[in-house]
Amino acid sequence: MTPEREQRQNNRRTAWVLGSIALVFFLGIMLKYVMLK
């Protein structure tokens, strides 16, 4: 059963949101302390 095109788009959208959250945490923790310096 191959996912429909719409399903694949939904999946990609969810992944981008989750990936962005991860990136924000990664950069955020470092930038916070770079800014504090």
Add this chain to the structure above:
Amino acid sequence: MSAVIDDHGHAHDHEHHPYGGIMRWITTTNHKDIGTLYLWFSFTMFLVGGMLALGIRAELFQPGLQFWHPEFFNQLTTMHGLIMVFGAIMPAFVGFANWQVPMMIGAPDMAFARLNNWSFWLLPVGATLLVGSFFVPGGATAAGWTIYAPLSTQMGPGMDLAIFALHIMGASSIMGSINIITTTLNMRAPGMTMMRMPLFVWTWLITAYLLIAVMPVLAGAITMLLTDRHFGTSFFNAAGGGDPVMFQHIFWFFGHPEVYIMILPGFGIISQVIPAFARKPLFGYSSMVYATASIAILSFIVWAHHMFTVGMPVAGMLFFMYATVLIAVPTGVKVFNWLATMWRGSMTFETPMLFAVGFIFVFTMGGFTGLICAIAPIDIQIQDTYYIVAHFHYVLVAGSLFSLFAGFYFWVPKWTGRMYDEKLGKWHFWLSMIFFNVTFFPMHFLGLAGMPRRIPDYALQFTEFNQIASIGAFGFGLSQLLFLWIILKVTVLGQGAKAGQRPWEGADTLEWTHLPSPPPYHSFHEQPVVR
């Protein structure tokens, strides 16, 4: 939760892997294959980490130095922790998620099949770097699994390899989590509403969110560590205006949720096993979901209970102490619900149920000692003693590992189409249970008497309890060879009675009600409908 299915579209399966032999495993994008890879990888790392633990216990059998230099002893404790956390327990739960989540929600596979392959194959690379660091000049990192600065800013190239390995394994975890969340949110079968999802799927969904929030924080911390070591920054170097205690704050902001990452999917497995063998629906399904979410949220505001001795204001200690104690409430809800599920159930005690009941008994002891550790004035006394070692092994071995054993025995008939050897399974349970307690219970007394952790030598009065612990550890290690034999019998050798579609009559999730044992290579050709 119950699932009644009106669709039986699995009858026309076509087993096809484009490659045979080793290439099948390297190129596979099938969630079952990848689940199997995760489980074999994690079991291998469990044996490697176990060997290191036996090296520790052999040294501690007697006071004085027997086998290892103190530096190498510290490498053993550090690598044992890192390998067990990042190489054994976490990948094992991801293996279970790969096998079970799509089948339990009626999805054909994971949302991102190729990403799934990549998530797995990063792990052996990371593990090779980690284990290989023993052989570089200066040996492996010896800073403890917490890799506290300033120790970790000073060590040799083994530390760099560990940092690189953690980056790789962290990236694998994040990609795996994105896959699990996307699959769970977007690919459930019609009728499989969120509040009908099996508890195992719920606990993994929440765990995956935790991973996405905290693995990048660890990645940030170790990146800063790397720049401190090689690029002249001073994030954690007091001589350059940095703060080593800051590393502890950042590490534990990752580290405490990490504890729940290693136990919440275990809660999910236990929540599947107990109703199946009590032949009753899970008591308080929705409260279980809310309790899991509460534990996850609270895990973000308790990190400094690992740091009561660094010197923090009383108000800070009180906040972190009370917040930690608060976690006992949702955890208590869970234990209560498991017991209430068993209450007046038609229970039988096959191996999965033995491990589940054993889990409740022994994990709860670890939970109680956790409460004791959370009380700041007590923690200041027992910080960095064997009491802490006893506590977290009651949580991670009797908790995470026993739940993994329960899950393996529960689902292996589904995965392989063969029943495991029940008699040997029960031997495995009792030997593990007894030797686990022989190993770790005496450590409470050692800790209360003041024996420090991560030290290869000790004062004479600690000898007897250490000898008991070492004997128990070797017994526990040998018991796991029995487990290896049980696995080989049911998987590689294909021995054991054929398992029916639903060998456990109380199991009612989709993989039992809808798929044969073993399930076809591609689970659902037509989407099932849950009514």
